[in-house]
Amino acid sequence: MKYQNEMKVEFDSQSQNEAFARVVISAMVAQLDPTLEELSDIKTAVSEAVTNAIIHGYEECEGKVHMLCKIYDSTIYIEVKDYGKGIEDIEKARVPLYTSKPELDRSGMGFTVMETFMDEVEIESKAGIGTKVMMRKKLESIDK
Amino acid sequence: MENLLKYVNILQRSKQMELEYDIVGRNLIVRVSEELDDHNAKCIAGGIDKLIRHHNIKNIIFDFKKTSFMDSSGIGVIFSKYKSIKNIGGNVVITNVDRSVERLLKLAGIYKIIHKYENMETALKVCR
Ligand SMILES: Nc1ncnc2c1ncn2[C@@H]1O[C@H](COP(=O)(O)OP(=O)(O)OP(=O)(O)O)[C@@H](O)[C@H]1O
Numbered sequence A: 001m002k003y004q005n006e007m008k009v010e011f012d013s014q015s016q017n018e019a020f021a022r023v024v025i026s027a028m029v030a031q032l033d034p035t036l037e038e039l040s041d042i043k044t045a046v047s048e049a050v051t052n053a054i055i056h057g058y059e060e061c062e063g064k065v066h067m068l069c070k071i072y073d074s075t076i077y078i079e080v081k082d083y084g085k086g087i088e089d090i091e092k093a094r095v096p097l098y099t100s101k102p103e104l105d106r107s108g109m110g111f112t113v114m115e116t117f118m119d120e121v122e123i124e125s126k127a128g129i130g131t132k133v134m135m136r137k138k139l140e141s142i143d144k
Numbered sequence B: 001m002e003n004l005l006k007y008v009n010i011l012q013r014s015k016q017m018e019l020e021y022d023i024v025g026r027n028l029i030v031r032v033s034e035e036l037d038d039h040n041a042k043c044i045a046g047g048i049d050k051l052i053r054h055h056n057i058k059n060i061i062f063d064f065k066k067t068s069f070m071d072s073s074g075i076g077v078i079f080s081k082y083k084s085i086k087n088i089g090g091n092v093v094i095t096n097v098d099r100s101v102e103r104l105l106k107l108a109g110i111y112k113i114i115h116k117y118e119n120m121e122t123a124l125k126v127c128r
């Protein structure tokens, strides 16, 4: 099956937009007729990346979160980008249970969740410039 | 399409907090909302703290019956309430967990410290 589609959205760094981002990505993925588990995996990974952009990238400041989604054949590619404070040590940030904000009841599981639920997660970040999280997942349900 | 409509519904509803609390003896039952993300987690955490202070609460029972979505923000709330409740010698338990929530709880290793019960009745029996 060949299928190609692409979309891009930009929204304010407010916590109610975490649900918005999940709705948008669900609508996009729904075109591919995913299993409930695949849909839930992708929604959760997006929720993690968008939440990070809002609470870590922009902290208390206002900014725009960019989300891009591309579908190639049976693979979905998602990019979540902020122009916030950036990550100084990406390797440390990816360590399970590491959080820079324990006082906010964070568990430090966000990147671990993304890595578990997606096939591939790449992070590009520069302190003071921003962060881009790129994720990929092949939907097994499509080949059938 | 059906899915999409469902999510739009959730989005509209999430404006009014659909979180509910019940107090049974010294147990606080937290009926977690349909989606537990960073946005809802803040409200839940604040609500629980207030109730613990005003009602001499010892145990917390998180009821996930309504919940079909949770991310790591939910894990953060459970861990943090676990810490404060342990400080006063109480217990935190969870019940009515669906498959997607279950996967996240397992991934985070919640079950190493927190017990899950099949239903509220059993949970309440244990929390005395
Ligand atoms: N977009 C971002 N901008 C700046 N820093 C980030 C960003 N995303 C992640 N980080 C950094 O990486 C750390 C780890 O992120 P991760 O999502 O794994 O955990 P967390 O957000 O702290 O906790 P949790 O996701 O469990 O609530 C964060 O604490 C933060 O310091």
Ligand SMILES: [Mg+2]
Residues within 6 Å of the ligand: A048, A051, A052, A109, A110, A111, B072
């Ligand atoms: Mg996070």
